[in-house]
Amino acid sequence: MTDATSGVGTSQPPRKASLLELDARTKKRNAAEARFRTYGLVAVCAGLVALVVLMGSIVNNGAGAFSQTFVTLQVELPADRLDKSGNRNPDEMRAVSTFGYSPLIAAAVVRSLEENGISIEGLSAKDAGGIISKEAPAQLRNFVLANPQTLDTTREFTFLANGRIDGYYKGRVTFASAEVDKNVSPAQLQLADALLEIGVLESKFNTLFFTAPDASGQRPEAAGLGVAIIGSLYMMLIVLALALPIGVAASIYLEEFAPKNRLTDLIEVNIANLAAVPSIVFGILGLAIFINFAGLPQSAPIVGGLVLTLMTLPTIIIATRASLKSVPPSIRQAALGIGASKMQSVFHHVLPLAAPGILTGTIIGLAQALGETAPLLLIGMVAFVREFPAGPPQGFFDPASALPVQVYNWTQRSDPAFVERASGAIIVLLVFLILMNAIAVLLRRRFERRW
Amino acid sequence: MNDMRFTERNVDSTEIKIRAKNVDVFYGETHAIKGVDVDIPEKTVTAFIGPSGCGKSTFLRCLNRMNDTIDTCRVTGDIKLDDEDIYDKRVDPVQLRAKVGMVFQKPNPFPKSIYDNVAYGPRIHGLAGNKAELDQIVEKSLRRAALWGEVKDRLDAPGTGLSGGQQQRLCIARAVATEPEVLLMDEPCSALDPIATAQVEELIDELRARYSVVIVTHSMQQAARVSQKTAFFHLGELVEFGETGAIFTKPEDPRTESYITGRIG
Incomplete structure (x- = not known):
């Protein structure tokens, strides 16, 4: 203590609050936090209940389709x-x-x-x-x-x-x-x-449910998903073969090579907007361009695949760019610093590190395309198809159906047996989607590297 | 500061490796480097010192055109490597960077094996005809970076699994594997502990026998320990450039004196 402090002496120092009792502000803060936790918990529970009810009703309705x-x-x-x-x-x-x-x-x-x-x-x-x-x-x-x-x-x-x-x-x-x-x-x-x-x-x-083609409204017992599964498979092949290389090439160019200017900003905004375009708009586009203008056959997996490619591209580009961005710039500098060209630094170092993210994005994009219905309705894939398409590549031009469209189709029919068929088809579709997402998670786990 | 041995050391070579004249650098509107003239001699360690943001790293990155990767960056003036203008239109920066290697502030090994880290440069520049030659280059570079003894049994282990000091020496090995003529080091010890720093500094002194080394550092002690020539940068200007001993014992400019005695910076 110095003279200066002891000399003032008259004003009492504020009484120290006890640590053992909470003051009003702390109580208020704690209450706010507890409230927020409750809201969060309620939201999560509501989501879970909705999921359980949904899955329960689908399984309940659709399980019958797997026995006959x-x-x-x-x-x-x-x-x-x-x-x-x-x-x-x-x-x-x-x-x-x-x-x-x-x-x-x-x-x-x-x-x-x-x-x-x-x-x-x-x-x-x-x-x-x-x-x-x-x-x-x-x-x-x-x-x-x-x-x-x-x-x-x-x-x-x-x-x-x-x-x-x-x-x-x-x-x-x-x-x-x-x-x-x-x-x-x-x-x-x-x-x-x-x-x-x-x-x-x-x-x-x-087993006929997976292998038989669709059947008319009079014989629901014979209706199967064979043509729809093949149609969906063909479309996924087309989407994978087109969207992956185009999307990855576009994102690498935009992320690593393109100058940053007004034009690339505009392109970036448009890609983001494209991802938000309602899918039925892509269907109209496909109808106008691929069928009316280019003269491709209706109801064919080639047209469906092209439309779904357009729809999946923004998803893949956005995911790829995000994973390219997450590669630390020090890796690029290291490569450039020892005299690698821009392209060598991208292909030798950046791309391998970004690959798990790219693959995950692609699979999620594919899963999205697999479940898409609206654009396929517009290009005629809703037709009643009993003939199996030929093997690829000829089969890409043959009429086929698709899983989600088959679901839509069956829910339209009057015989109550088709409710069971439609729910069964939803289960098959969900199993495919869950499998694809599981592959995405596995790939990410397997190849993710830390540095 | 017992290891400030600068008075015992002299510049061995009078040959000038890099000659920079009237260099200005702009980042957009910002004038980062203002009319800098520096002559960097052969087989010498040249240190760039100065407070943060004074432009020493920016200037270093001009010497191998790493600034080209920044869109808004503009460099004017003359920088000559062996009397060839490195900003000439005919110069491919990729070829330049093979001659002027660089080690960065943060150790940045590739997430690959130790072997592949060192072998990458020789591979892309075609320096090795076969596997045996490549093995030789890798061993020689790791020896030069004083890392061979520690990693020779685990060349297949990932480079990112090494300690910070080892990683930085791996980066140095990677840089010398391409047989550069000049080695640029941007604060190579700032992320390292004192023991690793001492190892890297010792290494820098050894590298001087073969290369012209330019090192950017925050630490004046480090500059004094490893360099023969020192350049002091302040606010984008080159304030003083000369023998390290002279800069630290009898600086000509009052700003240099203030900085090395700790009054600014």
Whole structure:
């Protein structure tokens, strides 16, 4: 203590506050923080609940699409009805349409009943055949045309059950609803139960869902994702082959080589804006340029791929530029300092360090393109396609469908069995998306380097 | 300051390696370097000292045209390496930088193996005909950078896994691997601890036998320890340039005296 301080002496120093009790300001601050934490927690929980409900409803609706009811029958193939000329010539046998085959299947059901001593009241032979899918006669006819030598024998076939019968085992159809449904009768349901008991009818994992093409509104049980999966795959190949090199080259040029001036600023702003353009606008663009102007075929994966490439480019460019920017400038200087050219410094040092980020961006862009529907509707990919496209590259020009469009398509149809199909397709789409995102995360983990 | 041995040392060579005349540098509107004239002799360590922001690093980066990578930077005046104007239109800065190597403030090894770090320069300049020659160059450069003994058993280990001082010596090895004629060092010890600093300084003294070394430093003691010639920069101007001993014992300009006695800076 010096004289100067002790001399003033009259004013008391402020009383020291205790550390053990909180003052008003601290309490207020703590309360604000606690409030904010609660808001955050509520927001996270709301998000999680929404996700769980969404996933739950999709899985609940769509799980049924992965199992299907099949009926195994011994079918006679009488030559006098299927090959009237007796030449075993498939070209002549084509004269018999599927209407000629359906009585054979009905007869097979009836015979199966008789052999097992089952009789059901009020069941006509036509109704008995009605429990088999309308797809079955076509299946039988294709088999016979491919194997004419099997005529006049009895063969075992596994047919799809009719969608209503399938629905009965998935809880969509009940005896009460069958009373008022002209497509299915309670007697048919009784028949199905009887067949189930003797093992003729059974539920199995439905591989057809992944391999079969779409089917008409009358036969939801036969509808599959085969064409859609191939169409989506072709489009992803096109997007990958075009968007990755163009996007990466554009970003490297803009980030590393281009002078920084008004023009490059303008380009940068436009790329950012392009990423925000509604995707349906790209569809209109594709329709005008690729189909009307360039004359490419409608509904073809090539057009879809080109449109999705345009849509994915900004995403890839933005992700690539961000990962190029995150490479420390000291690496570029080091390379330039020992006499590497600009291009050598970029390709030998910067690009390998940016690669995981570029790949992640590309995969996320691809995932976005995979789930895109709107632009594909405008270029005609919404068409009903039953023919599988050819192998690439010819197949790029053949009509095809796409996964999200198939979902859209199926939700438009009246038969309730298509709700299950659409949800199943959503599950397949989600699995693909999750796989792609998982690959992106893995790549990032695997190749991320620290320096 | 027992190791201020500058009075014992003389400039060995009178040959001028780099001759800078009337150099001005602008960053946009900012006039960073104002009319600097410096003659950098062969086989000598020349130190640039001065307070932060005085332009010594900027001037150093003019000597290998690293300033070209900054869009707004403009250099006027004459800088001649062996009587050839390095800012001539016909000069490719890439070729110039192979002759005038550079070591940066922060150790910046490539995130590759130690071997690849050193071999990168010789590879892109085609200095080695085959693997054996390249191995030789790598070993020679690492020996010159006094790092060989510490890393010879782990040449495949990543360069970024070395300690700070080792990383900086790796960067020096990488710079000397391309056989430059001039070695520019931009505060090479500012990120290092005293022991690593001493090692690098010793190395700089050894490098003087083969190269003309230009070193930018904040530390006057370092300048006194390693250099034969010293240039003092202040506010973009070259205030004084001469023998290191003369600058530190009898500076001619009052600003130099203020700086080395600690009154400004």
